[in-house]
Amino acid sequence: MKKNIHVVGAVITDNNKILCAQRGPSKSLPYKWEFPGGKIEQGETPGDALQREIEEEMHCQIEVGEQVEHTVYEYDFGIVHLSTYFCHLLDGIPVRTEHNKLKWIVPNDLQTLDWAPADLPAIEKIRKIISPT
Numbered sequence: 388m389k390k391n392i393h394v395v396g397a398v399i400t401d402n403n404k405i406l407c408a409q410r411g412p413s414k415s416l417p418y419k420w421e422f423p424g425g426k427i428e429q430g431e432t433p434g435d436a437l438q439r440e441i442e443e444e445m446h447c448q449i450e451v452g453e454q455v456e457h458t459v460y461e462y463d464f465g466i467v468h469l470s471t472y473f474c475h476l477l478d479g480i481p482v483r484t485e486h487n488k489l490k491w492i493v494p495n496d497l498q499t500l501d502w503a504p505a506d507l508p509a510i511e512k513i514r515k516i517i518s519p520t
């Protein structure tokens with residue numbers, strides 16, 4: 388049976404742009420774009436996990452707001468349960484340490500990136516919430 392992987396992703400907004408991160412070549416889903424974040428550890432709330440992951444991988448602090456979307460997607464390596472949350476920066480600016488690239492993108496251009504499949508429902512929802520026309 389495939390393993391269930393519980394993951395949180397931060398939709399960090401600043402100046403009407405959203406922070407997008409490209410996975411590295413040696414990861415699962417190489418070169419796919421994602422929201423920074425990672426696996427929820429035992430005993431953590433989704434918000435705790437997001438704050439920890441963003442501190443670890445981007446060296447900055449965020450406030451976690453409303454949930455954007457929850458998606459369950461079956462990959463060959465496991466079943467990802469992805470919860471995304473709107474976040475904003477409290478302190479520091481995101482530093483690239485693990486990702487191949489970081490980009491700030493306006494909501495209308497989000498669909499131009501090659502996203503991890505689990506992220507597509509969140510991308511559609513963000514577009515509708517931020518640019519409803």
Ligand SMILES: Nc1nc2c([nH]c(=O)n2[C@H]2C[C@H](O)[C@@H](COP(=O)(O)OP(=O)(O)OP(=O)(O)O)O2)c(=O)[nH]1
Nearest residue numbers: 394396414415421422423424425426467503505506
């Ligand atoms: N952080 C994050 N992970 C995502 C997103 N969409 C998506 O399918 N994933 C997948 C990729 C990974 O398989 C898993 C998150 O794992 P992780 O971020 O803690 O671990 P990792 O990059 O080291 O991944 P892995 O090599 O262990 O698979 O969820 C997303 O938007 N953000």
